[in-house]
Amino acid sequence: MESDPREGSSVETTAEPAVLRIVREPTVYLVGRQVVDDDVVRQFLQDHEASWETDTEVGAERLIEAAGRVCYMSFGLGRKTNAEYIGHLVSVGHGSVLEHAVWNLIIAGVSRSFTHELIRHRAGFGYSQLSQRYVDESTADFVEPDVIADDTELHAIWMDAVQKTQEAYRKLVEGLTRKYADVKDRTLRRKLARQAARSVLPNATETKIFVTANARALRHFIEMRASEHAELEIRKVAAQVLRLMQIEAPNVFGDYKLVPLDDGTEAAETPHRKV
Structure with missing residues (x-):
């Protein structure tokens, strides 16, 4: 049956x-x-008078960098490539931001x-x-x-x-x-x-x-x-x-x-x- x-x-x-x-x-x-909602990210940056660009299209990598920059509101400071930024996070053991990917x-x-x-x-x-x-x-x-x-x-x-x-x-x-x-x-x-x-x-x-x-x-x-x-x-x-x-x-x-x-x-x- x-x-x-x-x-x-x-x-x-x-x-x-x-x-x-x-x-x-x-x-x-x-x-x-x-995936990253770019429009909402831009709205957040605009609301807080910040600007940010990154060189990766990988959603997870962008979210990790964004999370790290939110911690210190460092969007306009010390610009690095995404690889350099995440590499620094990993090297200093700032692992909590990796949880967002x-x-x-x-x-x-x-x-x-x-x-x-x-x-x-x-x-x-x-x-x-x-x-x-x-x-x-x-x-x-x-x-x-x-x-x-x-x-x-x-x-x-x-x-x-x-x-x-x-x-x-x-x-x-x-x-x-x-x-x-x-x-x-x-x-x-x-x-x-x-x-x-x-x-x-x-x-x-x-x-x-x-x-x-x-x-x-x-x-x-x-x-x-x-x-x-x-x-x-x-x-x-x-x-x-x-x-x-x-x-x-x-x-x-x-x-x-x-x-x-x-x-x-x-x-x-x-x-x-x-x-």
Whole structure:
């Protein structure tokens, strides 16, 4: 029976068994950024008998500079390029103004163990994650750690475990759906079945998460997670985030560099930590 696609599945029962799909690399999508209302900025400057021009068209970089200049009403003083201005803010640790620059990201191809680590970053972050209560996970992808994937014997053990848990999930959903047959609301019936059945799904289950974060929070995330001491999966994501942000807002993230590690991955370094 067909259903509203907003309910997370197009069929009443779980999907037929399919080839197990394995994910090895995460993907980060930059989906949102800020814009500046130039007319209102000009009105503010006019109202306060100030003038200001900057040399960047990047909304986040302009907002950071504007915030810094509001702190001291220094719009007409010590003119610098935007890169020089933000560079000075970063070098002296005036990090609060970085909080006014905000971006939206979607991170996919990651495990639920990754998101458990990610959401520990609270200040300056907002999250919306795929719901296993609403989404049928009977054909979910799974994220395999490199250290297991690169070993034939370990890979076989891992594959066997994942396949068994996925099959257990399917059977549980089907059994629980029958158990809740007297629940008339189809969406509620599915939710009740899936929220119980998901208890057998492993940390390796692939998920997607929408993330909103400001520049200061992202810098902290990069420093903590694009580190040789961080777990490999989150380190990969942090490196991707840094690359995206260096293209998006080079004046804010240009002080970082990625250096190769012995295991073939990368770590981020900057002379300006904990801004």
